[in-house]
Amino acid sequence: MNTPHGKIKTPVFMPVGTKAAVKSLDSADLKRCGAQVILANTYHLYLRPGEKLIEKMGKIHNFMNWSGAILTDSGGYQVSSLGHFIKAKDKKNNFARSKIDDEGVTFFSHLDGSKHRLTAKKSIEIQMKLGADIIMAFDEATPNRGKSYARRAMGRTHRWLTECVRVWQKIEKKKTKQPAQALFGIVQGGNYRSLRRESAEFVASQNLPGIAIGGGSIGQDKGETAKNISWIREILPEDKPWYFMGVGVRPSDVISAVECGADMFDCVAPTRMARSGQLYSGKLVSGGKNGWRFESEFARETLNIANARFKRDDKLIDENCDCLTCASGYSRAYLHHLFKASELSYYRLASLHNVSLMIELTEKLREGIIKA
Amino acid sequence: MNTPHGKIKTPVFMPVGTKAAVKSLDSADLKRCGAQVILANTYHLYLRPGEKLIEKMGKIHNFMNWSGAILTDSGGYQVSSLGHFIKAKDKKNNFARSKIDDEGVTFFSHLDGSKHRLTAKKSIEIQMKLGADIIMAFDEATPNRGKSYARRAMGRTHRWLTECVRVWQKIEKKKTKQPAQALFGIVQGGNYRSLRRESAEFVASQNLPGIAIGGGSIGQDKGETAKNISWIREILPEDKPWYFMGVGVRPSDVISAVECGADMFDCVAPTRMARSGQLYSGKLVSGGKNGWRFESEFARETLNIANARFKRDDKLIDENCDCLTCASGYSRAYLHHLFKASELSYYRLASLHNVSLMIELTEKLREGIIKA
Numbered sequence: 102m103n104t105p106h107g108k109i110k111t112p113v114f115m116p117v118g119t120k121a122a123v124k125s126l127d128s129a130d131l132k133r134c135g136a137q138v139i140l141a142n143t144y145h146l147y148l149r150p151g152e153k154l155i156e157k158m159g160k161i162h163n164f165m166n167w168s169g170a171i172l173t174d175s176g177g178y179q180v181s182s183l184g185h186f187i188k189a190k191d192k193k194n195n196f197a198r199s200k201i202d203d204e205g206v207t208f209f210s211h212l213d214g215s216k217h218r219l220t221a222k223k224s225i226e227i228q229m230k231l232g233a234d235i236i237m238a239f240d241e242a243t244p245n246r247g248k249s250y251a252r253r254a255m256g257r258t259h260r261w262l263t264e265c266v267r268v269w270q271k272i273e274k275k276k277t278k279q280p281a282q283a284l285f286g287i288v289q290g291g292n293y294r295s296l297r298r299e300s301a302e303f304v305a306s307q308n309l310p311g312i313a314i315g316g317g318s319i320g321q322d323k324g325e326t327a328k329n330i331s332w333i334r335e336i337l338p339e340d341k342p343w344y345f346m347g348v349g350v351r352p353s354d355v356i357s358a359v360e361c362g363a364d365m366f367d368c369v370a371p372t373r374m375a376r377s378g379q380l381y382s383g384k385l386v387s388g389g390k391n392g393w394r395f396e397s398e399f400a401r402e403t404l405n406i407a408n409a410r411f412k413r414d415d416k417l418i419d420e421n422c423d424c425l426t427c428a429s430g431y432s433r434a435y436l437h438h439l440f441k442a443s444e445l446s447y448y449r450l451a452s453l454h455n456v457s458l459m460i461e462l463t464e465k466l467r468e469g470i471i472k473a
Numbered sequence: 474m475n476t477p478h479g480k481i482k483t484p485v486f487m488p489v490g491t492k493a494a495v496k497s498l499d500s501a502d503l504k505r506c507g508a509q510v511i512l513a514n515t516y517h518l519y520l521r522p523g524e525k526l527i528e529k530m531g532k533i534h535n536f537m538n539w540s541g542a543i544l545t546d547s548g549g550y551q552v553s554s555l556g557h558f559i560k561a562k563d564k565k566n567n568f569a570r571s572k573i574d575d576e577g578v579t580f581f582s583h584l585d586g587s588k589h590r591l592t593a594k595k596s597i598e599i600q601m602k603l604g605a606d607i608i609m610a611f612d613e614a615t616p617n618r619g620k621s622y623a624r625r626a627m628g629r630t631h632r633w634l635t636e637c638v639r640v641w642q643k644i645e646k647k648k649t650k651q652p653a654q655a656l657f658g659i660v661q662g663g664n665y666r667s668l669r670r671e672s673a674e675f676v677a678s679q680n681l682p683g684i685a686i687g688g689g690s691i692g693q694d695k696g697e698t699a700k701n702i703s704w705i706r707e708i709l710p711e712d713k714p715w716y717f718m719g720v721g722v723r724p725s726d727v728i729s730a731v732e733c734g735a736d737m738f739d740c741v742a743p744t745r746m747a748r749s750g751q752l753y754s755g756k757l758v759s760g761g762k763n764g765w766r767f768e769s770e771f772a773r774e775t776l777n778i779a780n781a782r783f784k785r786d787d788k789l790i791d792e793n794c795d796c797l798t799c800a801s802g803y804s805r806a807y808l809h810h811l812f813k814a815s816e817l818s819y820y821r822l823a824s825l826h827n828v829s830l831m832i833e834l835t836e837k838l839r840e841g842i843i844k845a
Binding site (some may be wrong): 121158414425432444 | 493497498500501522535537538785787806810816818820822
């Protein structure tokens with residue numbers, strides 16, 4: 102896949118830099134991890150520091166000093182989940198809530214409670230100001246509220262997609278010197294075969310540069326993700342990149358997604374889990390249902406560095422890993438000490454490891470695919 | 474100066490890695506900053522993870538994966554300040570306090586309130602287990618409590634020094650394969666000319682590998698530091714390194730200390746100030762009382778990155794700086810954003826800058842000295 106910031110080799114794991122920064126890592130760290138594309142979040146950047154400031158600072162690549170490719174999400178997931186998923190908390194503090202209607206989403210900032218509105222048009226306009234290489238259509242992340250709700254949400258997502266395409270084409274046409282931004286549509290429809298197929302047909306018919314699959318169980322459970330993909334596999338355009346949204350909590354999720362045909366996927370889990378002490382450990386071996394599996398001596402594919410058993414363990418997190426942390430020789434005992442002492446350097450060394458391992462794993466699967 | 478971990482070029486600024494980690498930085502970062510020696514704290518490492526664990530993990534260099542030189546303090550400053558300087562807090566929470574007697578200090582851990590005792594012998598034994606290249610004699614940091622208290626404290630510090638030398642020589646004699654550790658004595662005596670001179674005479678008479686000046690106003694105010702040094706200048710051994718303890722809050726402190734003859738100095742300020750948003754900005758120019766001065770457009774030689782004036786400032790923290798942060802091109806606007814958003818990467822980028830600038834400054838002064 103070609104972008105204004107270089108060719109992307111797929112499949113690709115994309116680290117998440119919510120606020121124009123991957124937590125604890127800088128650009129050189131991300132290059133060292135092998136990152137090709139990173140994600141940034143429209144919702145967060147719109148609220149702070151604001152898309153106008155980022156545009157003025159030479160757009161998002163210049164602002165955050167990242168020369169690789171960037172993908173921005175649409176904010177749809179955040180603003181709709183503010184309403185769907187954290188209702189109990191909302192009621193208590195009168196913050197962090199949203200109301201979805203057919204035209205868009207009205208929501209309250211998690212920073213200061215101020216009222217805002219995002220629509221398909223607004224989301225695209227913000228994303229075009231931010232200036233990422235790949236931008237996403239505005240959608241509603243479908244909650245688990247039955248089929249009729251999922252159908253209504255899907256209908257909205259489709260209408261919003263049409264609007265996104267219209268606004269995007271209009272702005273792209275006016276551009277003379279700035280590089281083109283690739284718009285991806287998002288397949289929704291919850292965990293319902295008929296809705297997923299209807300949504301895949303509709304999004305595919307837009308003939309956009311790429312297609313994403315979001316909502317429902319995508320990213321939450323590899324079996325469910327695989328089932329959802331199997332329903333729409335023959336509808337998805339073969340010549341366009343497939344982006345599985347939020348996929349990659351554990352190494353086995355990456356293997357499963359790539360085996361399902363994913364070209365792109367992103368997840369906050371590698372950095373988030375690193376910060377809480379969960380470090381991936383294990384290696385890719387042939388075998389398993391589809392040819393590969395992640396072999397680990399640890400349940401859930403991670404060791405918990407907080408565990409007292411690592412206090413005197415002078416081994417690396419993972420002896421097969423080429424990340425900066427393992428290659429430099431930091432032991433489990435030292436990382437255990439840093440974690441217990443809440444040393445800031447722990448968060449970076451741990452995040453470098455988890456992100457690097459996911460990217461390395463994806464590279465190995467890519468080589469496997471190319472060889473095969 | 475020669476150590477088992479390489480030759481140290483003086484004058485040298487030593488970043489502080491209290492718990493065997495310089496806050497937010499890893500070993501490669503420290504190398505990139507030009508660090509030759511780093512400090513670690515006996516008090517903190519004795520309490521967690523314990524000197525026995527560190528010894529078992531191949532001593533402190535292996536444990537923290539740092540191939541340069543390391544200096545450990547004696548714990549004297551920490552345990553005596555627990556008693557001297559934070560009395561009000563102590564009374565409230567019954568924690569963090571200590572009692573000094575002529576034989577040593579009994580204190581309560583800041584981690585869990587458990588009772589411990591440090592003596593001259595114990596401090597040297599711990600430091601020899603930790604395995605730093607340079608170790609410090611156990612001393613009492615003299616509080617501002619009048620001359621007669623300062624004289625008593627100095628007397629204790631001198632008796633403890635004699636004991637430290639005895640224990641150190643005994644352990645060094647037994648060593649066959651392990652590298653020798655250099656013991657430094659510490660001049661105390663508060664801000665009193667006669668006591669400082671008496672202390673300097675006594676410590677110099679021990680003929681140790683190096684001599685440190687601590688307590689009183691040393692490190693707190695450059696004018697006072699200079700005055701204290703001027704009293705003892707001709708007593709300090711010319712052929713041994715002079716270590717000014719806790720010096721280097723601001724660039725001008727470094728200039729002043731080097732002009733007073735300091736060969737080594739350490740300070741937590743560069744990393745601590747970085748974390749609170751205070752970033753050094755300016756450059757070394759000739760002029761000033763003794764030949765050099767730090768020219769900065771900012772009062773107190775730092776900019777406060779939290780300030781709204783930096784929100785849209787696309788300049789570097791310091792255009793003359795070669796640190797990773799400035800060399801990579803991170804702007805004040807981006808660092809302001811990271812700081813406001815409490816992003817972990819801010820702490821590292823800011824610390825890299827402050828530590829690097831202090832070391833670069835020291836290198837420039839060294840070149841100036843060699844040239845002159």
